[in-house]
Amino acid sequence: MDERVAVSRVLTAFVERLGRATLFLIREMGRMLIFMLSTFAWLARPPLRPFQILKQLHFIGYKSTFVVVLTAAFTGMVLGLQIYYTLRKFGSEAVLGSVVALSMIRELGPVLAALMVTARAGSAMTAEIGIMRITEQIDALDTMAVNPLQYLIAPKFVAGLIGVPLLVAIFDVVGIYGGYLVGVDLLGANPGSYWSSIESAVEWKDVYGGILKSISFGLIVSWVCCYKGYNTRMSAEGLGTATTEAVVLSSVLILIWDYFLTSVLL
Amino acid sequence: MAMIKLAGVEKTLGGQPVLCGVDLTIPAGKLTTIIGGSGEGKSVLLKHIIGLLQPDRGEVWVDGIEISRLRGKALNEVRKRFAMLFQGAALFDSLTVFENVAFPLREKLRLPETEVVGRVEEKLAQVGLAGMGHKYPAELSGGMKKRAGLARALVMEPEIILFDEPTTGLDPLMAKTIHDLIVAMHRAFGFTAVMVSHEIPEIFSISDWVAMLKDGKIVAMAPSADFQRTTDPAVLEFIAVGGMVTLKP
Ligand SMILES: Nc1ncnc2c1ncn2[C@@H]1O[C@H](COP(=O)(O)OP(=O)(O)O)[C@@H](O)[C@H]1O
Ligand SMILES: [Mg+2]
Numbered sequence A: 001m002d003e004r005v006a007v008s009r010v011l012t013a014f015v016e017r018l019g020r021a022t023l024f025l026i027r028e029m030g031r032m033l034i035f036m037l038s039t040f041a042w043l044a045r046p047p048l049r050p051f052q053i054l055k056q057l058h059f060i061g062y063k064s065t066f067v068v069v070l071t072a073a074f075t076g077m078v079l080g081l082q083i084y085y086t087l088r089k090f091g092s093e094a095v096l097g098s099v100v101a102l103s104m105i106r107e108l109g110p111v112l113a114a115l116m117v118t119a120r121a122g123s124a125m126t127a128e129i130g131i132m133r134i135t136e137q138i139d140a141l142d143t144m145a146v147n148p149l150q151y152l153i154a155p156k157f158v159a160g161l162i163g164v165p166l167l168v169a170i171f172d173v174v175g176i177y178g179g180y181l182v183g184v185d186l187l188g189a190n191p192g193s194y195w196s197s198i199e200s201a202v203e204w205k206d207v208y209g210g211i212l213k214s215i216s217f218g219l220i221v222s223w224v225c226c227y228k229g230y231n232t233r234m235s236a237e238g239l240g241t242a243t244t245e246a247v248v249l250s251s252v253l254i255l256i257w258d259y260f261l262t263s264v265l266l
Numbered sequence B: 001m002a003m004i005k006l007a008g009v010e011k012t013l014g015g016q017p018v019l020c021g022v023d024l025t026i027p028a029g030k031l032t033t034i035i036g037g038s039g040e041g042k043s044v045l046l047k048h049i050i051g052l053l054q055p056d057r058g059e060v061w062v063d064g065i066e067i068s069r070l071r072g073k074a075l076n077e078v079r080k081r082f083a084m085l086f087q088g089a090a091l092f093d094s095l096t097v098f099e100n101v102a103f104p105l106r107e108k109l110r111l112p113e114t115e116v117v118g119r120v121e122e123k124l125a126q127v128g129l130a131g132m133g134h135k136y137p138a139e140l141s142g143g144m145k146k147r148a149g150l151a152r153a154l155v156m157e158p159e160i161i162l163f164d165e166p167t168t169g170l171d172p173l174m175a176k177t178i179h180d181l182i183v184a185m186h187r188a189f190g191f192t193a194v195m196v197s198h199e200i201p202e203i204f205s206i207s208d209w210v211a212m213l214k215d216g217k218i219v220a221m222a223p224s225a226d227f228q229r230t231t232d233p234a235v236l237e238f239i240a241v242g243g244m245v246t247l248k249p
Helices: A002-043 A050-060 A062-089 A093-134 A137-143 A148-186 A191-201 A204-230 A238-265 B042-049 B072-079 B097-109 B113-126 B142-154 B172-189 B202-206 B233-240
Strands: B002-013 B016-027 B031-035 B057-062 B082-085 B160-164 B192-196 B209-214 B217-223
Touching (some): A002 A148, A002 A204, A050 A062, A050 A148, A062 A093, A093 A137, A093 A148, A093 A191, A093 A238, A137 A148, A148 A191, B016 B042, B016 B192, B031 B172, B097 B113, B097 B142, B142 B160, B142 B172, B209 B233, B217 B233
Parallel strands (some): B031 B192, B031 B209, B082 B160, B160 B192
Antiparallel strands (some): B002 B016, B002 B057
């Protein structure tokens, strides 16, 4: 008898916790969605803030260039190594260029560039907005009848939407040259066929897919990182938690959305 | 005439009841000071007046408008009549001191740039920050940030100004300068002022009214001269120790 009561109590507690966690998750998702939609609504209203947008573009885009170029070069080089090694087994080193280029354009460029932007600019964005929340700068904007979503968040959204695709383009180009450097210069694949295989294999559809991916990843980075910063809790740990959560959630969402988009685009 | 009226305002934050039925009437055109120990909820109270926080229960009236249910445009219209000096100054890190003080003039009043420059320079000089306009908040001391925040609140010359501890962290001389400045501005423009301050006894000579917040309620409110003659033991104790050391257990 006692045992059954105990078991049912444990079960109830478990179901309760599960329910609470689910409710929290649904509510959080709703809040995030509302956050994004209101930011776009504020973006559509004047005044447009070109100077703020440029400043954010400089921060998200220009300042991430170095780390993106570095990542792209090494990714391209290791692809050159790995793929050359694999292709040689089948005697088809001639298509090295096309395999490197397609992996870069379709997959690695958008995903890796977005992950690097999350790590470098996204976390800094969360911290910046979080500090503004904790030091009441966001409240101060509100008291001056300036909407924080419009003044602070909207320019970061625009910068993410423009900046990430541009970084991805750089990533792709550098990565393809990295593959060339290792595959052709180091391992001795034919330079002519490296380029010609790219020309014949890469279609407009591949490029278009890559652009679509990078635009949506740009939105994910600024959306998640701004949301987490904007809702930083007023405590000493609040800022650290917000930054960690922003980086993890943004990265996970990028990978999930990547799978989804790929399966739809193929 | 009452400019601001709080009726039965209750607020729980982070699971802790902070305001437990605040009734408070702020007369128009007067300087009202709210005293109370640290963590009693004075800043929370000010944030209710300007609509940054909404009460769980109760009403907040500003010049005949109940603002606690207002949103968006309607709330902004009310806020345009306010300025607030935050406890931590809340200067924008990414802007210089000059741009900070100019911000409300450019964003809220949309003044022409020549007038902005004139008014900002004038206010910076009044708070003793002449020539500091090009610095960023990170390069300022705590007291200088406070004064820059004060300049930003005063520059708009609004109808109502909320000052959250304008002199905390300043040396006595600078504190007196700030008090004199607030009083002079108040005389000149006749705005309604609500100030949170620990500066006992100085506040008694500069305030028109004094109210005390304790245990989430306004436990005493009287004209400044009468307030000092109160017999309420809690108030007396607070005044006696200078206001700084009463901490919530
Ligand atoms: N945003 C918030 N979230 C949770 N608790 C808060 C928040 N703001 C204030 N509090 C709590 O409310 C209480 C009153 O704070 P405050 O109004 O800042 O006191 P003070 O009278 O010193 O200005 C404190 O215990 C504080 O921790
Ligand atoms: Mg306070």
